[in-house]
Amino acid sequence: MREITALFSFNRGIVSPLGLARTDQKRVSLSAETMTNWIARVLGSMSLRPGRQYIGATASNNAPRFIPFVFATNDTSLAEFTDSKMRIWINDVLLARSAVSTTITNGTFAGNITGWTDSSDAGGSIVWAAGNFMSIVGNGTNRGIATQALTIAAGDQATEHGLHITIERGPITFKIGTSIGDDSIFSESVLDTGVHSLAFTPNAGTVYLQFSNSAVYVTYLTSVAIEAAGTVTITSPYPAASLGNIRYESSADIIFLACAGYQQRKIERRGTRPGGRSWSLSSYLSSDGPFRGLYTGPITITASGLTGDITLTASRPFFRSGHASALFALTNQVSGVSASISAENTFTSSLKVTGSGQARSITIVLTGTWVAITSLQSSTDNATWADVPGEVWNGNVSGPYLDALDGQTMYYRIGIKTGNYTSGTLGASLTFTSGTLTGIARVTGYTSSTVVNAQVLSDIGSTSATPIWAEGSWSGYRGWPTSVRLHEGRLWWFGQNGIFGSVSDGYFSYDQNVIGASGPINRTIGSGPVDTINWGLSLQRLIVGAQGAEFSVKSSALDVPMTPTDFSIKPASNQGSDAVDVMKMDQRGIYVDRTGIKIFEIAFDLQTYEYGSNDITAIAPELGSPGIVRAAIQRKPDTRLHFVRSDGTVMFGIIDKVEDVLCWSNITDATG
Numbered sequence: 001m002r003e004i005t006a007l008f009s010f011n012r013g014i015v016s017p018l019g020l021a022r023t024d025q026k027r028v029s030l031s032a033e034t035m036t037n038w039i040a041r042v043l044g045s046m047s048l049r050p051g052r053q054y055i056g057a058t059a060s061n062n063a064p065r066f067i068p069f070v071f072a073t074n075d076t077s078l079a080e081f082t083d084s085k086m087r088i089w090i091n092d093v094l095l096a097r098s099a100v101s102t103t104i105t106n107g108t109f110a111g112n113i114t115g116w117t118d119s120s121d122a123g124g125s126i127v128w129a130a131g132n133f134m135s136i137v138g139n140g141t142n143r144g145i146a147t148q149a150l151t152i153a154a155g156d157q158a159t160e161h162g163l164h165i166t167i168e169r170g171p172i173t174f175k176i177g178t179s180i181g182d183d184s185i186f187s188e189s190v191l192d193t194g195v196h197s198l199a200f201t202p203n204a205g206t207v208y209l210q211f212s213n214s215a216v217y218v219t220y221l222t223s224v225a226i227e228a229a230g231t232v233t234i235t236s237p238y239p240a241a242s243l244g245n246i247r248y249e250s251s252a253d254i255i256f257l258a259c260a261g262y263q264q265r266k267i268e269r270r271g272t273r274p275g276g277r278s279w280s281l282s283s284y285l286s287s288d289g290p291f292r293g294l295y296t297g298p299i300t301i302t303a304s305g306l307t308g309d310i311t312l313t314a315s316r317p318f319f320r321s322g323h324a325s326a327l328f329a330l331t332n333q334v335s336g337v338s339a340s341i342s343a344e345n346t347f348t349s350s351l352k353v354t355g356s357g358q359a360r361s362i363t364i365v366l367t368g369t370w371v372a373i374t375s376l377q378s379s380t381d382n383a384t385w386a387d388v389p390g391e392v393w394n395g396n397v398s399g400p401y402l403d404a405l406d407g408q409t410m411y412y413r414i415g416i417k418t419g420n421y422t423s424g425t426l427g428a429s430l431t432f433t434s435g436t437l438t439g440i441a442r443v444t445g446y447t448s449s450t451v452v453n454a455q456v457l458s459d460i461g462s463t464s465a466t467p468i469w470a471e472g473s474w475s476g477y478r479g480w481p482t483s484v485r486l487h488e489g490r491l492w493w494f495g496q497n498g499i500f501g502s503v504s505d506g507y508f509s510y511d512q513n514v515i516g517a518s519g520p521i522n523r524t525i526g527s528g529p530v531d532t533i534n535w536g537l538s539l540q541r542l543i544v545g546a547q548g549a550e551f552s553v554k555s556s557a558l559d560v561p562m563t564p565t566d567f568s569i570k571p572a573s574n575q576g577s578d579a580v581d582v583m584k585m586d587q588r589g590i591y592v593d594r595t596g597i598k599i600f601e602i603a604f605d606l607q608t609y610e611y612g613s614n615d616i617t618a619i620a621p622e623l624g625s626p627g628i629v630r631a632a633i634q635r636k637p638d639t640r641l642h643f644v645r646s647d648g649t650v651m652f653g654i655i656d657k658v659e660d661v662l663c664w665s666n667i668t669d670a671t672g
Contacts, residue, residue, distance in 0.1 A: 013040060013654070013663030016620045031619070035665040042638045042656045049667055055092050059085050059233065065243035065630075069255060069267070075274030079255070079267055083240040085233055086267075088279050095277060097162035097199075099229035101153050104209075107224045109134045119145040119180055124214070133168055134221040138214035140307070141343040143173075145212040146221070147180050152202045160277070162227030163209075165196040166235075168220035169444065169455075170282070173212045176200050180208050186278075189270060194282025195234045197227065199271060216308040217455035234281050237262055244629055245579055247483040247535060249491070251507065256284060258484040258493060260532055260579075263325060263476070283325075287457045288440060289510030290500045290522045291329055291470040292478075300465040301330055303441065307456045312441060315465065317449035322477030324443055328454070329470045331438040332462035336363075336431035339415065341370075347415030348428055349459035350382050352436045356406035363431040364391075364414060365398045370424030372416045376401065379411040382513040388412075437461030443475075473498060473522070483544075485536035488561045490521070494533035494544055499523050499553060499569070501562070517563040525551060525569055535582040537589045540604055543611060544569075545577035545591055550602055552611050573613035575600055583633040583641070585655070590616075590641060592631065597624035599643065599653075616655070620664050623651055 015031035040046045058064040062082040069077040078089040088095040105115030113128045120126060121142030129135040136144040165174070170193040175183035185207055186200045200207075213219045238246060238259060247258045253276070255267040264284035271278045300315040312319075312328060339348040353360055366374055376391035391401065403410060414428045439460035445453035473496070474480055482495035491507040493500045501521035503509040510520040525546070537543040542553040542562075552572040555562045576594035583590040588603040598621060600613045617623055628651065630644035641653035650667040 013665050014620045014623060016622060018621075037667055038665050039652065039667075040654050040663045040665065042654060042659050042661050056089075056094060058082055059087055062240065063243075065246055067246065067248050067255060067257075067267070068250075069269065070250060071253065071269075071273060077269070077275075081236055081238055081243055081246065084236050084238065086236045086281055087231060087233055090275055090277075095197075095232045095279070096230055097227045097232060098159050100156040100159055100161055100226065102150055102156055102161060102202075102226050104150065104225055105148060108132060109221070109223070113146070115148060117147045117149075119147045119210070121145065124212075129218075129220060131168075131220075132222075134211075135218050136172060136211060136213040136221065137218045137308075138212075138216065140216045141214060141341075141346050143212040143214040145210060147208055147210045150202075150207050150209065152205055152207060154205070157202050157204060160199050160201050162232060163196075163198045163200065163224065164227045165191060165198065165224045166222040167191055167193050167196070167282075168222045169193055170219055171213075172219050172221060173214075174198075175210050176207055177210070178204050178207060180210065182208070191280065192266075192282040192285065194265070194280060196280040196282070197232045197234055197278065198280075199277040217457075218309050232279070234279065236281060237265070245482070247581060249484045249486050251486060251491075256484045256491065256507075258481045258495070260482040260495070261480065263474075263480050264484070264493070284508075285325075285442075286327075286502075286508050286510050287442070289327070289329075289512060289520060290473045290498075291327065291510075291512065292473050294468065294470050298467070300467045301328065301469050302465040303330060303439070303454075303456075303460045303463055305456070305463065306439070306460045309444070309453065309455050310441065310460070311447070312443070312452050312454050314450045319443075319446060319449050319452045320477040321446045323452060323475050324446060326443045326475035326477065327440055327457075327472030328443070329438055329440050329472075330460055330466050331436055331468040332460065332464060332466050334435050334437045334461045335433055336429055336435065337413070337437065337459070337461070338427070338429035340368075341416055341426040341428055342421075342424070344372075344416055344421035345418040346421075347377070347413045348430060349437060349439075349461065350379065350411040350413045351430045351432055352382075352438075353403070353410045353412060353432055354408075355434060358402070359434065360404075360406070361400050361402045361432075362412060362435075363398070363400055365427075365429045365431070366393055366396050366414075367427040368396070368425050370426040371422035372424070372426060373420040374414060374426060374428065375417055375420070376412065376414050378403070379413075380409070381515050382411045383511060385413070473500065482532045483534065483536050485538055485542070487536075487538040487542045492536055492542065494536050497524050499525065499544065517561070519564045521562065521564050521567055523567060523569065532579075534577045534579050535591065537582050537584060537602075539584070539587050539589060539611070541611065543572060543589060543602060545582055545589075547594060548576045549574045550577065550591075550611070550613060558609075570610070572611040573600075573602065575613045578628070580628055580631050583631055585633060585639060590631075590633065592624070592628050592643070595624075596627040597622070599624065599628075599641075599651075616653075616662060617664070619662075623664055623666075 012031040059082040065081040067079040080087045123139035123142040124144035126146045175188040176186035245260045253269045257265040268280040269276045302313045304311045337348045374393045376388040377385040440457045441454035479496040481493035490501040504518035535545040544551040550572045555566045578592040578596040580592040599617045627646045628643045632642045634640040643651040652667045654663040
């Protein structure tokens with residue numbers, strides 16, 4: 001007699017008590033009402049959950065938010081965020097510094113900048129600034145430079161040092177070398193506003209720190225110190241209550257961060273790969289946009305200067321304290337642009353030329369005592385420049401130039417290219433009676449509803465009142481983006497009812513003068529509650545998860561990249577999402593719906609030719625209660641979904657679309 005044993009797969013998981021009577025469903029007979037600390041596999045086996053390994057404690061044992069840094073499969077780290085702190089884990093070990101005797105003289109600039117040497121180029125300077133800052137300023141070409149020689153004890157020369165740098169207003173260029181100007185120990189790097197922990201090994205008895213800035217506007221260095229022995233801790237703007245709102249996207253050695261209520265940040269890693277040991281948490285800043293629509297009301301804005309640090313004055317109350325860091329673009333009628341040039345790679349500001357016939361004529365004037373080759377350059381987008389054939393000079397001149405490009409908008413500038421300067425000072429100017437120039441300034445301080453301080457990022461052109469201006473899309477007053485994602489070669493920010501795509505392959509640029517398919521994309525959603533966009537997801541299309549619906553952002557044809565003129569936003573589903581980050585699973589997304597309890601999958605539907613959502617917790621709808629606060633996905637050995645509930649239990653899922661496996665269980669510490 002032959003006995004046939006019934007075999008059952010154990011990969012159907014928990015079924016709600018509400019569904020136990022559904023005997024018509026085969027999977028119910030293979031499911032469980034309770035399944036705690038059991039882990040199923042796609043092939044059907046089931047085992048008790050494995051034990052856990054203690055790696056280390058979080059800062060003050062506080063609940064963390066871990067953000068993965070993945071440069072390559074063999075080059076990964078974790079950024080640990082707790083209440084207002086960031087620490088770095090490399091290969092399961094916290095980044096730490098060794099004890100050294102090296103010190104920095106007056107690294108807090110308490111009342112003066114004694115101990116620092118002014119090594120500035122002609123036209124640059126370093127001075128003490130109120131609030132205990134070191135101010136570093138250049139003249140647009142030459143640099144303000146601060147240096148300090150560090151004496152390294154013999155026993156410390158081969159020991160890694162940590163340098164803790166805080167910058168109030170950047171960017172500031174930094175390097176370390178064995179002589180002033182050398183960067184053989186720490187390569188020249190641009191440090192933005194924020195906190196930086198930089199590692200260097202001296203291998204010498206004397207090394208030189210150098211901070212510099214060539215911009216006309218002032219930069220402020222807050223402090224610089226040798227880090228004490230122990231774990232590296234970097235101050236973060238995010239309190240414990242906001243950690244779940246952080247959204248991130250990685251690109252090489254940078255992680256871009258968005259968080260509801262906070263200006264964008266970026267985590268930067270520097271140093272030899274893999275395992276670079278220099279890390280920064282700094283502000284993400286764009287110098288050319290994005291901007292809200294052109295202002296058409298009665299308020300004019302007047303700039304107190306053309307370059308450097310200025311004030312902006314509104315004709316009526318307009319400014320708010322939250323405008324700090326906001327951009328303003330001012331368009332002025334200008335009769336010309338000019339510059340005093342005494343270095344290579346230096347040009348006047350650009351001059352916009354329109355019209356037809358003789359009305360397009362510009363006047364070129366070169367004066368002074370100088371030895372160089374001067375070139376006229378043109379651009380169609382005020383970004384990419386090319387020499388105007390035959391328009392070069394090696395002596396003073398005054399005369400007209402007519403381009404014969406009737407009806408076209410062109411930009412012109414004049415100056416000295418790299419390699420063409422020998423000596424002297426050139427006075428160069430371009431004059432066009434109907435010219436315009438749009439300059440950009442960033443607000444640095446609020447004085448009143450009519451006056452703010454600002455730094456000029458591109459020449460304002462005129463100190464006359466102008467009614468033609470635009471306000472930046474992002475600020476404390478208008479709000480900051482709440483999510484970020486890379487898609488089709490652009491960096492996208494989401495929030496405040498807007499979707500902002502950078503210039504193609506230019507993750508820090510939103511320049512509206514870049515024309516054609518690579519130009520920036522700035523659109524509003526315009527339907528439903530979208531002030532807070534909980535996530536963005538790069539699938540075959542760009543999917544955006546708002547509070548009330550999910551949106552498909554696309555071009556007019558599948559697999560055709562989006563451009564400024566081929567771009568649309570359509571609702572994909574109206575489930576709405578909760579403030580938990582989305583997870584990507586191949587060409588699908590897994591997200592928590594607006595209830596904070598149920599899990600949905602968003603995927604492309606070949607029947608509707610659009611993305612749609614379906615509930616993957618329908619068989620156990622109450623499993624996410626009392627609420628999901630974190631989510632993560634694991635792809636090996638099976639695809640595993642981890643959802644941390646507010647009570648500490650992990651809602652654990654096994655999913656495989658090919659084998660039609662979907663299994664939920666609970667993981668707790670109750671038995672281990």
